[in-house]
Amino acid sequence: MADFDFDAVVVGAGAVGLACGYALARRGLTVAVLEQEAAIGQGVSSRNSEVIHGGLYYPTGSLKAELCVKGRRMLYAFLDAHHVDYDRCGKLVVATTPEEVARLDSIFDQAVTNDVEGMRKLSKAEALALEPELACEGALLSPESGVFDSHGYMLALQGEIEQAGGAVVLSTPFEGATPLEGGGFEVRAGGEEPATLTSRYLITAPGLSAQGVAAAISRFPADQIPRAHYGKGMYFRLAGKAPFRHLVYPPPIPGALGTHYRRDLGGQAVFGPDLSYVDELDYTVDPDAAEGFYSYIRKFWPGLPDDSLSPDYAGIRPKIHGPGEPHSDFRIDGPQAHGIEGLVALFGIESPGLTSSLAIGEKAAERLGLAPA
Structure with a gap:
C-alpha cells in the first residue's frame, strides 16, 4: 500500500x-x-x-428514513457517553383544523413504518391535558424527539x-x-x-x-x-415565559417541516424556521416577517401576545430541490x-x-x- x-x-x-x-x-x-x-x-x-428528530415523515426506503431513526438512537447514546446536554422533551404534531386530522393518520402510519418508537395518537382533550395553552383538533406525540447542545x-x-x-x-x-x-x-x-x-x-x-x-x-x-438551491429560514424569539414544554409542529408544508416551536436548553421559546428560496447567502432577519409569524403561530397558540417576538437568527439549508419540486x-x-x-x-x-x-x-x-x- x-x-x-x-x-x-x-x-x-x-x-x-x-x-x-x-x-x-x-x-x-x-x-x-x-x-x-x-x-x-x-x-x-x-x-x-438543534432539534433531535424522531424520524416520522420520511418516505419508506429513503436514506432520510433509515438514517434519521438510526442516527437518533446513536446520538442519544453518544450525548450520554460524552456528557453533552439535551432535553428529550417529546414533540407534538398538531392538527389545527378538522381537515388536518386526516393528515395526522398518514404521518402516524409513516412513523410506524419507519420504526419510530412510542408514537401515540392524541385526542384534542389528551393534547390539551399535556399542553393547556395549545389550540388543536388532535395531535401526535413523538416521545423520542428533543433538543440538544449541538x-x-x-x-x-x-x-x-x-x-x-x-x-x-x-x-x-x-x-x-x-x-x-x-x-x-x-x-x-x-x-x-x-x-x-x-x-x-x-x-x-x-x-x-x-x-x-x-x-x-x-x-x-x-x-x-446536483443543482444547488438555498432554502433560507428565519427564527424569532419570544419575550417572556415559554408556553409549552414539548416541541410543537404543524403538519409539514411543501419543501419543509413548517414553522415550529421549541423551548431551547436555556428555557426560552423560539419559533421558526419559515422557508424562502434565495440566490445568495444572506443571514439577515427581516423584522417585517414577524407579521406572518404571528398569524401562523396563533393557529396553534392563540395566546401569543402582541409585540412579543423579536428577530433572532437565520439559517440557509443546502437543498437540492427547488420551489414546488418534490422533497x-x-x-x-x-x-x-x-x-x-x-x-x-x-x-x-x-x-x-x-x-x-x-x-x-x-x-x-x-x-x-x-x-x-
Missing part, C-alpha cells in the same frame, strides 16, 4: 463532516478534517433548530478525532483534489499556509459548498453534481455513483442531517467499503 499523509481527508467540520471523521477514526484510520472557517460548525450546523456535540466529535491521532485543521479551505494512479488522492489545501497532502480516502461534507467542492475534484462527472433525499454518493474509488461526496444534507449525522458517517464508511467498527 502506498504511503499517505493521512488515511482519510474529510472536507467540512460541521456536524456531518465531524461525524464522518469520527466514523473513520473509530475504524483506526488517521483523519484530517479541513475547515475553511476559523472554528468548527460555523455554517449550517450553527444556524438550525456545539457541545461537535466539540465531543472533534475530541474523539484528535484523541485517535487525527486533526481538525481550521482556516484551511479545500482548493481541489486529484485522484492518484494506483489509488488515493492528492488534496490541495489553502489558507495562510497552503499545503498539499495525500490520503487513501476522501469524503466531502461541506454543506452549502458541496457542489463547488465536487467540481474541484478532477474527473468528478459534472452530470453527477429530495440525502445524497451520499460513493464510487458507484461517480466512478472515483475512495471518494464519497455528500449533497443535500439538510434536515434531518444533524440528527442523522452519526449514521451518515457510518453510511459514508460503508460506501468506502470499510468494515463496521
Whole structure:
C-alpha cells in the first residue's frame, strides 16, 4: 500500500463532516478534517433548530428514513457517553383544523413504518391535558424527539478525532483534489499556509459548498453534481415565559417541516424556521416577517401576545430541490455513483442531517467499503 499523509481527508467540520471523521477514526484510520472557517460548525450546523428528530415523515426506503431513526438512537447514546446536554422533551404534531386530522393518520402510519418508537395518537382533550395553552383538533406525540447542545456535540466529535491521532485543521479551505494512479488522492489545501497532502480516502461534507467542492475534484462527472438551491429560514424569539414544554409542529408544508416551536436548553421559546428560496447567502432577519409569524403561530397558540417576538437568527439549508419540486433525499454518493474509488461526496444534507449525522458517517464508511467498527 502506498504511503499517505493521512488515511482519510474529510472536507467540512460541521456536524456531518465531524461525524464522518469520527466514523473513520473509530475504524483506526488517521483523519484530517479541513475547515475553511476559523472554528468548527460555523455554517449550517450553527444556524438550525438543534432539534433531535424522531424520524416520522420520511418516505419508506429513503436514506432520510433509515438514517434519521438510526442516527437518533446513536446520538442519544453518544450525548450520554460524552456528557453533552439535551432535553428529550417529546414533540407534538398538531392538527389545527378538522381537515388536518386526516393528515395526522398518514404521518402516524409513516412513523410506524419507519420504526419510530412510542408514537401515540392524541385526542384534542389528551393534547390539551399535556399542553393547556395549545389550540388543536388532535395531535401526535413523538416521545423520542428533543433538543440538544449541538456545539457541545461537535466539540465531543472533534475530541474523539484528535484523541485517535487525527486533526481538525481550521482556516484551511479545500482548493481541489486529484485522484492518484494506483489509488488515493492528492488534496490541495489553502489558507495562510497552503499545503498539499495525500490520503487513501476522501469524503466531502461541506454543506452549502458541496457542489463547488465536487467540481474541484478532477474527473468528478459534472452530470453527477446536483443543482444547488438555498432554502433560507428565519427564527424569532419570544419575550417572556415559554408556553409549552414539548416541541410543537404543524403538519409539514411543501419543501419543509413548517414553522415550529421549541423551548431551547436555556428555557426560552423560539419559533421558526419559515422557508424562502434565495440566490445568495444572506443571514439577515427581516423584522417585517414577524407579521406572518404571528398569524401562523396563533393557529396553534392563540395566546401569543402582541409585540412579543423579536428577530433572532437565520439559517440557509443546502437543498437540492427547488420551489414546488418534490422533497429530495440525502445524497451520499460513493464510487458507484461517480466512478472515483475512495471518494464519497455528500449533497443535500439538510434536515434531518444533524440528527442523522452519526449514521451518515457510518453510511459514508460503508460506501468506502470499510468494515463496521
